[in-house]
Amino acid sequence: MASDLGLWSVPLAMIAGAIRVSTPFIFVSVGECLTERSGRINLGLEGTMIMGAMSGYGVALVSGSPWLGVLVAAGVGMLLGALHAAICQLPRVNDVATGIGMMLFGTGLAFFLGKPLIQPKAPNLGAIDFGWWSSIPQIHQALQVNYLFIIGVVLAFAMAWALKNTRWGLIVRLAGESVDAALAIGASVARTRLIATSIGGAFAGVGGAFLSLYYPGSWNEGLSSGQGLMAVALVIFARWEPVRCLWASLLFGAAGAISPALQSVGVTQGYYLFSAAPYVLTLALMIATCSPERSLRGAPAELGAVK
Amino acid sequence: MIDKFNIGPRSVSRRGLLGGAAAGAMTLGLGGAANAQKPLVIGFIYVGPRDDYGYNQAHAEAAAVLKKMPGVKVQEEEKVPETVSVEKTMESMINLDGATLVFPTSFGYFDPYMLKVAGKYPKIQFRHCGGLWTEGKHPMNTGSYFGYIDEAQYLAGIVAGSVTKSGKLGFVAAKPIPQVLRNINAFTMGAQSVNPKVTTQVIFTGDWALPVKEAEATNSMIAQGVDVVTCHVDSPKVVVETAERAGIYTCGYHCNQAKLAPKGYLTGAEWNWERIYVDMVNDMKAGKAPGNFVRGGLKEGYVRTSAYGPAVPAAVRDKADAAKLAVLNGSLSIYKGALKDNKGNVVIPAGTSYVITEPKLESMNYLVEGVVGSTS
Known part of the structure; x- marks a missing residue:
């Protein structure tokens, strides 16, 4: 029976929450990690994510295939990323300001085009049932894992490997650390950043499609409510490492599940405080890991530099 | 929203013009005749999208009923935040569209935004959903309505x-x-x-x-x-x-x-705002001001x-x-004693039973016995 687990159901619910809630964070932060490693910052991912959610939902609705929706969301994200990169390539353009502009543009466009999508119901991306062996409903529910979550985890490790071990990863890191060095080996910094930003945008688009096509699984205007922005902050928190982005996203998802999980087992006092847990956690870890002696460890040297 | 901002500056002269025309008609004793020709314009303001399967849709469905009434024109604007922008929306509805009855439907519109605009346009009627209108404290051209859901x-x-x-x-x-x-x-x-x-x-x-x-x-x-x-x-x-x-x-x-939820939907508690809106529109057509404090539940529909x-x-x-x-x-009262909250305190003593209109219920701050949860 459900209540037999008692307080053990709280950590279980947090794991379940981590798996359910973290996927968009994983995609956006791993993508942004790549973008920032190339020396470009894209704050517009919140808008990209919402555009991805809207376009993915619309395409899934019309075509009946949620996976086609995910693909289109990635394409739309890629276009928005490329647009951001193209604007930032112009002389004396600040990429932070451009990013905020892109965020407002993406959000506004998605709300405008998404009007007719609020009512209809699009097909849902399914989940894999890893909990078939258990008769405990909580475990069963916690182990309903969506394919995109698995893809996200694999991508985080693949990205870390590629950045470290491939020639292409080396060029991306060079573009982020020292433009002169990149030029010296004959790599095009502009092209590298264009590609890195486009891929980052595509990832964010997929993260948005997860929101509208799996969890919570419908299109509405409050869908993202700042998750894209938080994911960008997670990259700094994760010190520009894709695998750490994965852990940070999972931690964030679990922290977000604390408040409903505690309330559902009857710990009802102070839920406002528990709702703030993810942000308190971020602040605490930032304070614990910062140092007055050096600047942020792992930050790409060219990040945010204006030509 | 954008076009209304663009033509904003013109609204001042337009308002003057309308006011002048109305005054002219009144002095000639043609007020009634002029009203019969002109449609009654009603403004609806929603805080979110009007097809949200929720609060805003409940109002928009009722507004759609009004649209079918003869001699009534409905103006709607959705996603208006509970900020000074609702004042702008109300003013453009009054000045540009000629609205004489405005329904700002979200809780946060009432104070100070609606009260401020109501003070500026004493001839326009404002009715707010959910606010606690009090005679003597709030202007007579404002009011509030709500249902005992x-x-x-x-x-x-x-x-x-x-x-x-x-x-x-x-x-x-x-x-x-x-x-x-x-x-x-x-x-x-x-x-x-x-x-x-x-x-x-x-x-x-x-x-x-x-x-x-x-x-x-x-x-x-x-x-x-x-x-x-x-x-x-x-x-x-x-x-x-x-x-x-x-x-x-x-x-x-x-x-x-x-x-x-075609399989699992049991039933639900729904608003039926059209009952209130149709009555208020009929009052306006008859040249009366709609009620200032309108409350009702199942009985009123x-x-x-x-x-x-x-x-x-x-x-x-x-x-x-x-x-x-x-x-x-009237034989069943929902709130009757002895009623305990979920901390064991008696909130309604034995022998007492409240009618649904009881003002004490409007400041409820407890969860009854059997609810697992806390208000803080």
């Missing part, structure tokens, strides 16, 4: 309490304010009236529209064995869809969500329950219908 929640609770197998109901709520607490308590007491052992688990998400939190709250209650869930958030869509996917039952809120879903057995329907009849003829 907890009566409908009580009936939904009867259905939920009869259908549940685990004896655990779930309630996803936004904030612990009196209107929300009344709904949670009424729903619980309805369920307890058929099965005293039923408990209601409540989870507060902290705000009116947080889709991911609402889904998370629903899922964590399902994991605890809750098998009927309902909610009080702006749009019940996420909660209802999540519950349907998990194969449990739902009761709707604000408007009918049966389409989102301001709230209703959704048609029963396929999962509700006939015996349960009869039970809920009987309770509805008892509410309608």
